[in-house]
Amino acid sequence: MLRGVGDLAVEQRPVPSPALGEVLIRVGSVGVCGSDVxxxxxxxxxxxVVRQPLVLGHEGGGTIVAVGEGVDSSRLGQRVAMEPGVPDRICRECKAGRYxxxxxxxxxxTPPIDGCFAEFVTLAADFAHPVPDSISDDGAGLIEPLSxxxxACGKVxxxxxxxVLISGAGPIGLMNAQVARALGATEIIVSDVAPTRLEAATRFGATVLVDAREPDAIGPQLEVDAFIDCSGAPPAVRQGITAVRPAGRVALVGMGADELSLPVSLIQNRELTVxxxxxxxxxxxxxxxLAAAGRVDLDGMVTxxxxxxxxxxxxxxxxxPANLKVIVEPGRR
Structure with missing residues (x-):
């Protein structure tokens, strides 16, 4: 658990009990996300803001070892991917399907909710998604960033x-490249400032690599249908938007500056959707x-x-930068 900035500790806690509609999961693998860092x-x-001790980790997979009231006991022993965000199910957004x-x-x-860098966690049963044996324990956890x-690919x-242009060849950028390839994109342009990351992108769907340090490497000449920013870097966002053809779409995925300037006249004149x-x-x-069918490679991203x-x-x-996705195994000491 995180007790303060840079202050981690391992604490012994009682195994939680699943409440009505919940399952207890023995955690197998948890991917480390940039938000954890x-x-x-x-x-x-x-x-x-972390105001009290917080258990990190949200990219989790594991095995159901107990069920709460209202959950079929046949789920015992089931391997699952844990969808980490359980909504209230009654608000306007939930009713509209935007949970x-x-x-x-x-x-x-996400403060103050504890995560799954733990040996056991409870979760709403319908947010514990069964996975087939063809998906590894690591892969079960990485269904989260794959999602x-x-x-993002659906949004654009x-x-x-x-x-498609994807800015940022970190784990999320590479997940987007893999999904784009699986969905039938024929040109997947990936940009980054790190040569090691760009080299990795060739293994995960990129058909064209762009060194973002090169001036004018990204611009109107690319004429992409869609731009997905996974870097959060303001210059990358601005440059990427200029590469989108008229009536194209832009998705901002990366977390960077809270505010940035955008080429508004270009967005208006090309009728871009951002x-x-x-x-x-x-x-x-x-x-x-997608993972079960082998259309994406999750295990290959683990370093x-x-x-x-x-x-x-x-x-x-x-x-x-050679590390793409590292895994925490709570049962490993």
């Missing part, structure tokens, strides 16, 4: 024959199906495994 180094993300925008969502590792890619209408993305809704079935005693090392692994 940000909380560790800064103690906050925007308005979300990712629920103002009362309880999301793992980010499914959601990626489909057969699409020409949207933010906030997590995802109803994506887990699609993400699981390290750590136990609970080594979470600080896991949270620092991003300092090496």
């Amino acid at each position: 940000h909380y560790f180094r800064h103690g906050r993300i925007g308005d979300y 990712n925008l629920c103002p009362n969502v309880r999301f793992f590792a 980010v890619g499914v959601w 209408g990626v489909g057969p024959g699409s020409r 949207t933010g993305t906030f997590r995802y809704a109803n994506t887990y079935p699609t993400a699981i199906a 390290g495994h750590f136990g609970l005693d080594d979470v600080e090392s896991a949270l620092s692994a991003d300092k090496d």
Whole structure:
């Protein structure tokens, strides 16, 4: 658990009991996300501030070992991917199917809700999605970031024959590249400032690599149908928008500056659609199906495994650009 900026500790707690409609999950693998790293180094993300000890981790998979009242006992022993954000189900956004925008969502590792860097967690049964044996324990956890890619590609209408620009070749950018490829995009242009990350992108769907440090490498000459920013860097956002053809779409996925300037006249003149993305809704079935069918490679993105005693090392692994996705295994000591 995170007790303060840069202050981690392993604490023994009682195994939780599943409430009505919940399951108890023995956690197998949890991917480390950039948000976990940000909380560790800064103690906050925007308005979300760590004010009390917080268990990090939200990219989890595991096995159901107990069920609460109202949950069929046949689910015992089932391997699952954990969708980490459980909404209230009754607000306007939930009723409209936009449960990712629920103002009362309880999301793992978002203050004050504990996450799944733990040996056992409870979760609403319908947010524990069964996975087939063809998906590894690591893959079950990585259904979460894959869902980010499914959601973003859906927002910009990626489909057969699409020409897509993705800024940022980190884990989320590579997940988006994989989803774009699976959805039939024929040109997937990935940009980054790190040569190591760009090299990795060739293994995960990129058909064209762009060194974002090169002047004018990204601009109107690309004429892409869709631009997905996974970097959060203001220059990358501005440049990427100029590369979108008339009537194209832009999705802002990366978290960077709270405010930035945009080429408004260009957006107006080309009638571009620019949207933010906030997590995802109803994506887990699609993400699981893509992984089960071998249309995406989740295990290939894993570059390290750590136990609970080594979470600080896991949270620092991003300092090496060769690391793509590292995994915490709570049962490993």
